[in-house]
Amino acid sequence: MTDLRTADFAAVSNVLGGPTLPRRAEDLGRPLQRALDWLSDGVALVDADRRLLYANEAFVTIVHGGDAIVLREGHVDLADMLLRRRFAAAIARTCATDEIGARADFRVQRRRNAIAYLVSIRPLCERGGIAQASVIFVHDPVASGSCGARLLRDVFAFTDAEASLASALQTGVSPTNYARAHRVSINTVYTHLRHIKEKTGCQRLPELICRLNELRAVPVNGS
Numbered sequence: 001m002t003d004l005r006t007a008d009f010a011a012v013s014n015v016l017g018g019p020t021l022p023r024r025a026e027d028l029g030r031p032l033q034r035a036l037d038w039l040s041d042g043v044a045l046v047d048a049d050r051r052l053l054y055a056n057e058a059f060v061t062i063v064h065g066g067d068a069i070v071l072r073e074g075h076v077d078l079a080d081m082l083l084r085r086r087f088a089a090a091i092a093r094t095c096a097t098d099e100i101g102a103r104a105d106f107r108v109q110r111r112r113n114a115i116a117y118l119v120s121i122r123p124l125c126e127r128g129g130i131a132q133a134s135v136i137f138v139h140d141p142v143a144s145g146s147c148g149a150r151l152l153r154d155v156f157a158f159t160d161a162e163a164s165l166a167s168a169l170q171t172g173v174s175p176t177n178y179a180r181a182h183r184v185s186i187n188t189v190y191t192h193l194r195h196i197k198e199k200t201g202c203q204r205l206p207e208l209i210c211r212l213n214e215l216r217a218v219p220v221n222g223s
Contacts (some may be wrong), residue, residue: 037150040167042069042138045124048095050075050088053133057150061164062138068110068117069138076136078108087119094123094134108138115141151215156199165192169205170212 033056036043042059046052051074055063063071068079078087083106090104104121118139149163158166168178179189193205202208 040140042136042140044076044136044138046076046091046095046134046136048092048132048134050077050091052076058140059136059138061149062117062140068108069119080109083108090121091134091136094121095132152212155215156196158196158199159192162192162196162199165189166196166208166212169193170209 036056037058039056039058042062043056044052044059045054052071059069062069063076066079070077070079076091078084086106090106094102094104102123106119107116108119109116118141120137120139122135122137124133124135149158149160149167152158152163152166153160156162156166164182165175165178169175173181175189175193176186179186197203197208200208200211202211
C-alpha cells in the first residue's frame with residue numbers, strides 16, 4: 001500500500017514558490033503530519049492538475065475505500081462522473097486565485113447508500129499571492145462521531161482492522177452492519193471485537209463504547 005501521507009516537500013515548495021519552505025517543511029512536516037493524522041476528516045493538498053502532494057491518514061483511508069474519492073495515476077478524482085468536471089473546475093479555480101476567501105463546497109454521494117461526504121476546497125495562499133495549490137477537506141458525518149483510528153491505535157495498540165471497527169462502533173454501527181459494509185464475515189468482526197475488549201479491559205459493549213468515548217476529551221497538542 002502506498003504511503004500517501006508522506007508529503008512531497010519539493011513539490012509543495014514549487015507550487016508555493018517559497019525558497020525557505022523545504023527547510024521549514026522538513027522541520028515541521030512530521031509533527032504536522034502526526035497532528036493531521038489525528039483528525040477524523042480527510043485533508044489533502046493538491047496542485048492545479050489535482051496531483052496529490054500530501055494526504056493525511058483519514059484521506060488515505062477514504063481513497064483506499066474506493067467509495068467516492070479515488071486516485072488515478074497520482075491525481076485526485078471523484079468516482080461520480082457527473083461531479084468530476086465540477087470538482088476539477090473547483091480545484092483549478094482555487095489554485096489560480098489570489099483571493100483567500102475563494103472556496104467551493106459540495107456533497108459527494110457515496111456508492112453504498114451511506115451518508116454523503118461533505119467536500120470543501122480552499123486555496124493555499126498568503127494574502128496578495130496566487131494560490132497555485134488547494135487544500136481538500138473531506139468530512140464524513142459518520143466518522144466525525146468517533147475519536148479517530150490513529151488515536152485508538154496509539155492509545156490501545158489496536159491493529160488497523162481493530163481501530164476501524166472500534167471507530168464504527170462509536171458511531172452506532174452494529175457488528176452485523178459493519179461486516180456487511182466491509183464485506184467480511186461476522187466471525188472475523190467478532191474476533192476483532194474480542195481483541196478490542198481484551199486491549200481495553202472491557203467486558204461488555206456499552207462499557208467499551210464509554211471507554212472509547214473518554215478519548216474524545218484527550219488533548220492532541222504536543223502529540
